[in-house]
Amino acid sequence: MGGTFDPIHHGHLVAASEVADRFRLDEVVFVPTGRPWQKEGRSVSPAEDRYLMTVIATASNPRFSVSRVDVDRAKVTYTVDTLRDLRATHPDAELFFITGADALASILSWQDWEELFALAKFVGVSRPGFELDTEHLTEHLAQLPPNSVTLVEIPALAISSTECRRRASEDRPVWYLVPDGVVQYISKRNLYRPKDVARSDGVATMSEPAPEKKNWERTE
Ligand SMILES: Nc1ncnc2c1ncn2[C@@H]1O[C@H](COP(=O)(O)OP(=O)(O)OP(=O)(O)O)[C@@H](O)[C@H]1O
Ligand SMILES: O=C(O)c1ccc[n+]([C@@H]2O[C@H](COP(=O)([O-])O)[C@@H](O)[C@H]2O)c1
Secondary structure, eight states, X not given: OEEOOTTOOHHHHHHHHHHXXXXXXXXXXXXXXXXXXXXXXXXXXXXXXXXXXXXXXXXXXXXXXXXXXXXHOSSOOOHHHHHHHHHHHSTTOOOEEEEEHHHHTTGGGSTTXXXXXXXXEEXXXXXXXXXXXXXXXXXXHTTSOTTSEEEEOOOOXXXXXXXXXXXXXXXXXXXXXXXXXXXXXXXXXXXXXXTTOOOTTSOOOSOOOOOOOOTTOOOO
């Protein structure tokens, strides 16, 4: 499953778990993007933070693992490269690429998209606001090779990384939207906060104010 995972949340984890169950997968490999080119206009957290949050979120599931292939590649992240690298490390595996219906709806804009379907089967999961039976998605998928994509209805979790970042930036809770360890990592690394906002738990994040000048101090 590829994603920017900024941060990883329970919508991602439920999608992976449901698809693993439906297709009897031995393993789900989470692949955080290195440089997600379609998100380049906005600020994305360092790849290492997104990678570590993904490791924390998946650690308790023996069938989940995390790959560094995209994080370690210097150039922008294209799924065609992700799949070629995973094919090289898993030569005998049947590969499935798990993605949300929203991402699937723009797959024709992906780099070398015609080559993707020889490398993996694609699984598109439902997501609140991006249902599977829309005319737009049906028309879009009709342009892909037959049987290259399977659509899967999953329990609807209206969670997005955007909303998690917004909450964290406003000092509102992200508990239960993301795994506990990810809440703690966000707090520890002070992710998503405007630089000059103080935390309600009393930990200072403001830059120190300039020391007050006493009128007996001379500057020259
Ligand atoms: N709540 C969800 N339910 C199902 N699929 C999801 C959900 N959230 C994300 N996905 C899918 O997971 C993949 C990775 O998503 P991504 O890391 O971009 O998260 P996001 O929540 O969409 O992020 P952002 O809000 O920053 O755009 C995408 O294919 C996306 O469609
Ligand atoms: O290959 C591409 O050109 C491409 C363009 C946009 C998104 N993707 C992949 O789609 C997955 C979800 O991406 P995102 O940006 O929604 O987090 C992730 O694995 C990306 O690398 C891939």
